[in-house]
Amino acid sequence: MSVSGLSRHHTKQAVNWTLQAAVLGLHHASVIHYTQTASRWQGIDRHRDASKGQYPNFADCSAFVTWCLWNGLHLHLGHTDVVNGQHWRAGFTGTMLTHGRRVSSPIPGDAIIYGSGGSGEHTALYTGGGLVISHGSERGPLLLPWRYRSDVMAVHRYI
Amino acid sequence: MPAMKTSSQVSIGLGTQLGLVGTLAAGVLAIVQSAEHNQALLSGANKPAAIIAFAAPILTALGRMYQAAHLPKADAVGGLTADIPAELASLAAEAQANVAQVQASPDHVDGPHVAYATGDAPAPAAP
Numbered sequence: 001m002s003v004s005g006l007s008r009h010h011t012k013q014a015v016n017w018t019l020q021a022a023v024l025g026l027h028h029a030s031v032i033h034y035t036q037t038a039s040r041w042q043g044i045d046r047h048r049d050a051s052k053g054q055y056p057n058f059a060d061c062s063a064f065v066t067w068c069l070w071n072g073l074h075l076h077l078g079h080t081d082v083v084n085g086q087h088w089r090a091g092f093t094g095t096m097l098t099h100g101r102r103v104s105s106p107i108p109g110d111a112i113i114y115g116s117g118g119s120g121e122h123t124a125l126y127t128g129g130g131l132v133i134s135h136g137s138e139r140g141p142l143l144l145p146w147r148y149r150s151d152v153m154a155v156h157r158y159i
Numbered sequence: 160m161p162a163m164k165t166s167s168q169v170s171i172g173l174g175t176q177l178g179l180v181g182t183l184a185a186g187v188l189a190i191v192q193s194a195e196h197n198q199a200l201l202s203g204a205n206k207p208a209a210i211i212a213f214a215a216p217i218l219t220a221l222g223r224m225y226q227a228a229h230l231p232k233a234d235a236v237g238g239l240t241a242d243i244p245a246e247l248a249s250l251a252a253e254a255q256a257n258v259a260q261v262q263a264s265p266d267h268v269d270g271p272h273v274a275y276a277t278g279d280a281p282a283p284a285a286p
Contacts, residue, residue, distance in 0.1 A: 023247065034267065062269050093269045114266075122266045129248045136266025143247065143254040148261060 003101045003157045004073060004082055014079075014159045015109040018072030021050035022125045022133040022141070025064060028055050029140030036060050043067030044088050049075055062092045064135035065111050065125045069158055072109065083111075083158045094119030100158040112146055113154045120153055
């Protein structure tokens with residue numbers, strides 16, 4: 001049984017939809033701006049469906065990762081907010097750390113949370129192959145090795 | 160950033176599953192056919208053809224399983240494996256090069272001060 005309680009079939013679908021959103025973000029990095037204002041939640045607020053080629057124009061790291069997982073878990077499968085526990089309306093690394101399951105090594109669809117302690121400082125989505133897609137600045141979502149920072153704090157699984 | 164396609168590819172094991180289903184269906188069909196030609200089989204006249212008819216779909220299915228086993232795969236997901244966008248696997252070198260960018264201009268720090276985007280922070284705990 002997956003962390004989310006989904007069947008194996010739905011788990012695979014959720015992972016693929018999540019990765020599809022992340023890759024779409026990577027493809028449109030130049031027009032996904034970094035913000036920590038309220039508009040960072042635009043992807044979910046405006047129901048940006050990655051399977052239709054839709055993506056947010058504003059996000060920060062946790063909003064981007066949450067939007068990807070929202071595509072995988074909620075948009076098609078109607079799953080409740082197991083990522084932040086905020087009804088898909090809010091969240092940050094601190095709420096992400098208190099939800100899902102902490103695991104020792106990542107699989108695609110997991111969130112890597114970076115920081116030196118407390119509520120974490122940054123998060124990125126693990127894509128497989130030792131890589132993450134990270135939206136940590138105005139550069140937009142960027143493909144990186146998952147240990148590109150030395151302060152990997154936790155790996156959390158929500159799917 | 161190089162152009163990349165999005166991917167909604169699914170599924171690990173899909174080739175394997177199809178192969179197994181194909182094998183079962185073809186096997187049943189071959190048995191039925193061989194029964195219909197039982198007399199001929201007993202006489203040995205059509206035996207080689209019947210064996211080929213039975214073995215061919217099995218070999219085909221095994222081929223599909225072999226192909227499925229050698230497709231690019233990501234890490235295990237729920238006991239299975241999932242295909243990842245092939246573009247990502249081919250961009251590992253670029254990902255490594257991106258590290259320098261991040262080191263030059265580090266990630267912004269996420270924090271609780273931006274936790275509630277929609278103004279609906281949880282109600283304060285009851286006294």
